[in-house]
Amino acid sequence: MRFHPAGKTIIRNTILIALALNLIGWLFVSIPIVSGLLSLTALVILVLVLQFFRYPNRKVQLNPKQVICPADGKVCVIEETQENLYLKQKCLKVSIFMSPLNVHINWVPVPGKVTFLKHKEGEFYAAFKDKSAEENERFCTAIQLADGREIMANQVAGAVARRILNFLEDGQQVTQDMEMGFIRFGSRVDLYLPLDTKLKVKLGDKVTGSQTIIGELS
Structure with missing residues (x-):
């Protein structure tokens, strides 16, 4: 192992x-x-x-029209919401909750160019609670697709997780077989996607990072 x-x-x-x-x-x-x-x-x-800290050997199928799952865990939120930090528009939000028993590597969900990176200090509420997305410590990453649209992936700390690692750089070209980062000991990842994304998951689904398809881009 x-x-x-x-x-x-x-x-x-x-x-x-x-x-x-x-x-x-x-x-x-x-x-x-x-x-x-x-x-x-x-x-x-x-x-x-x-x-x-186990490191699974996974083969990633690259597809620029698909959003791959950024983390192992369970889909805990699917909703339309306003993203106000960077995108400043209505988005389809999909959140994946990671328990301490999950692999905690975070993968790049879509190919493109990193256009925004920001670490925000915050609280440490339980990661499955709704208010954790806005009030907890988090690391926000925006990626611009080939067609100019952007998606956001936020690594959110939890009640136990106190250390978020992000491996990307501003302006970097990324692909779906790359690691976005790592969160230590329980947390979640929030995806902010275009409203017309065709979802392939539903609330409560167990998902696998870099393997499960979250949705298809129009």
């Missing part, structure tokens, strides 16, 4: 903590059940961290 570079430091520190807990149990705890619980706790923590 491969692990994402975003987890390198956390994985290393977790291994050290797991070793320390085991040493404490072996050297300083004389009660076998307590020593066993320390070892079990260390193992559980390590397994959870390793599965969180």
Whole structure:
């Protein structure tokens, strides 16, 4: 199993903590059940961290007329809304909620040119709550399609997620097999799409990043 570079430091520190807990149990705890619980706790923590930063090998089918899913998770919002930060127009919003058990890599949803990148400070409400889209810390990315239209993809922090990574640069040409970023420990991604996008998902659907087709562009 491969692990994402975003987890390198956390994985290393977790291994050290797991070793320390085991040493404490072996050297300083004389009660076998307590020593066993320390070892079990260390193992559980390590397994959870390793599965969180797992790096799946996925082949992406490139299609400029399709919007691919930017993250693993569950569709928690589909609605028409006004995007006021950059696009400043009505959009079709599709949100994907990622639990701590999901892969947390974020993929580029459409090919084009990065025209807007902005990190916004904010709160840390639970990512599945509606107000998290506007009030939580987030990283906003706009991509201009070949026909001049733009879409927005916002990486939103959650109650547990406190670190959003974005790997793109302003003006960069991107394709759908590229990583947009990574969010550590539970979060969501909000897509703001043209109103005439033909959706291929519905509320409550489980989706897979870089594999599921969110919609088709007109």
